[in-house]
Amino acid sequence: MKTQVVDVKNVKKFYGKKGENQSIALNGVSFSIHEGEFVGIMGPSGSGKTTLLNVISTLDHATDGVVQIAGTDITIMKQDQLSDFRSQKLGFIFQDFNLLDNLSIYENIALPLSLQGVPSREIGPKVKKVAETLGISAILSKYPSEVSGGQKQRCAAARALVHEPAIILGDEPTGALDSKNAASLLEAMTNLNDEQGVSIMMVTHDPLSASYCRRILFIQDGELYKEIHRTSTRDAFYKEILDVLAGLGTQKA
Numbered sequence: 413m414k415t416q417v418v419d420v421k422n423v424k425k426f427y428g429k430k431g432e433n434q435s436i437a438l439n440g441v442s443f444s445i446h447e448g449e450f451v452g453i454m455g456p457s458g459s460g461k462t463t464l465l466n467v468i469s470t471l472d473h474a475t476d477g478v479v480q481i482a483g484t485d486i487t488i489m490k491q492d493q494l495s496d497f498r499s500q501k502l503g504f505i506f507q508d509f510n511l512l513d514n515l516s517i518y519e520n521i522a523l524p525l526s527l528q529g530v531p532s533r534e535i536g537p538k539v540k541k542v543a544e545t546l547g548i549s550a551i552l553s554k555y556p557s558e559v560s561g562g563q564k565q566r567c568a569a570a571r572a573l574v575h576e577p578a579i580i581l582g583d584e585p586t587g588a589l590d591s592k593n594a595a596s597l598l599e600a601m602t603n604l605n606d607e608q609g610v611s612i613m614m615v616t617h618d619p620l621s622a623s624y625c626r627r628i629l630f631i632q633d634g635e636l637y638k639e640i641h642r643t644s645t646r647d648a649f650y651k652e653i654l655d656v657l658a659g660l661g662t663q664k665a
């Protein structure tokens with residue numbers, strides 16, 4: 413049996429106090445992600461996607477329910493434990509790259525390892541390996557301002573991967589990229605998933621980006637609405653995604 417990297421059980425998230433304009437962002441969501449899966453999260457605006465991602469990424473606390481990551485219940489962890497857990501077990505790719513401008517591409521990728529106190533002689537080979545996987549070996553000595561948006565995002569992907577996290581979490585990772593760079597990032601992510609078994613979960617409103625995933629969870633009004641699996645071509649999956657979004661009453665999220 414495959415190991416579960418994410419196990420979400422009946423998670424609820426309410427904002428505000430009961431009776432005082434309380435908003436229900438998540439209303440009892442349950443699902444699991446197994447090691448080596450590439451899962452997309454979609455749904456209309458305000459459906460709870462970001463809240464779900466924040467709860468799984470330990471940045472926000474669930475009001476109720478249990479979230480386990482790589483076998484650890486994060487809902488009972490203290491703040492300082494959470495920040496260690498986050499830096500060791502999770503990798504993030506955000507829409508706006510989040511690279512540090514005054515560090516080189518190499519130093520940006522090395523950052524999660526430097527912060528964990530990994531000796532620099534061990535850092536070099538790891539950075540070179542992920543850079544090679546993501547096709548950015550030639551730009552390691554450059555600075556973020558000197559490279560393209562697509563290269564920046566592949567650098568962010570390398571940084572998310574370098575410490576071998578249990579899962580990579582993406583928040584609209586292609587949101588700031590043109591279609592060519594988006595495709596090359598998604599192909600790189602697909603290769604990581606196919607060839608190295610890296611587990612990935614990404615929130616996206618873009619059906620084309622979502623079609624690279626192997627499974628998609630649709631959320632509506634804080635609840636799981638539907639789940640689909642890719643069984644044939646990416647093109648067929650793309651059409652299936654559009655159909656579900658049409659059923660949700662919107663193609664925008």
Ligand SMILES: Nc1ncnc2c1ncn2[C@@H]1O[C@H](COP(=O)(O)OP(=O)(O)OP(=O)(O)O)[C@@H](O)[C@H]1O
Pocket residue numbers: 427428435436437455456457458459460461462463464665
């Ligand atoms: N800090 C907050 N305080 C109060 N309500 C919030 C807060 N954050 C989110 N919400 C509410 O929770 C619900 C879910 O929001 P969330 O941001 O998770 O949706 P989303 O699906 O990510 O939307 P979008 O696609 O527009 O980013 C919405 O009704 C939102 O207004």
